[in-house]
Amino acid sequence: AQSVSQHNHHVILSEAASLELGCNYSYGGTVNLFWYVQYPGQHLQLLLKYFSGDPLVKGIKGFEAEFIKSKFSFNLRKPSVQWSDTAEYFCAVNKKSGTYKYIFGTGTRLKVLA
């Protein structure tokens, strides 16, 4: 069955701490991988995506993610978080063919303390 797991449901960090959010997927075939962020009261915004090539991808706002094919993982990282990073973060996967529907993880709520 197709699934995406995000292991950390709630994360609390102080400003300037480093962040790593886990994402593992189970999905047959070749996939694309995404991280979206949802700030309070706002819509889902694309942080970064991986389609092919360099497994380390850089996104907006200083975020990056690394695709490790052998581990079926796509973890999100940021070296130093800010209070404004407080949001919910979603990992998503879709296939490279067909309808491109997304399978989402459960989301991780990040709270950054000033």
Add this chain to the structure above:
Amino acid sequence: EPEVTQTPSHQVTQMGQEVILRCVPISNHLYFYWYRQILGQKVEFLVSFYNNEISEKSEIFDDQFSVERPDGSNFTLKIRSTKLEDSAMYFCASSGTSGTEGETQYFGPGTRLLVL
């Protein structure tokens, strides 16, 4: 930057009533989607729409649900007879032509539906 828009932002309805949720996708996009998120749960795929027909639907998308693209800009989700368990945030998304942009979806702000 083009955005996906959705109306209304909030909708309260009585059980058994019909609701129509509206979305305006990004203008040159060809793939359209509805997702929902029940409070405290993950975002779930409902339906995808391409070339004026449903291309895939989930088990959730039963006969009570329908989608339509009535004109060149709107994309609607209709729930014919709402149930309590339909209470959720409903997200519309769109993506472009095949290739890179066809695989990245852009989301609207959502409609929060409450069924009483």
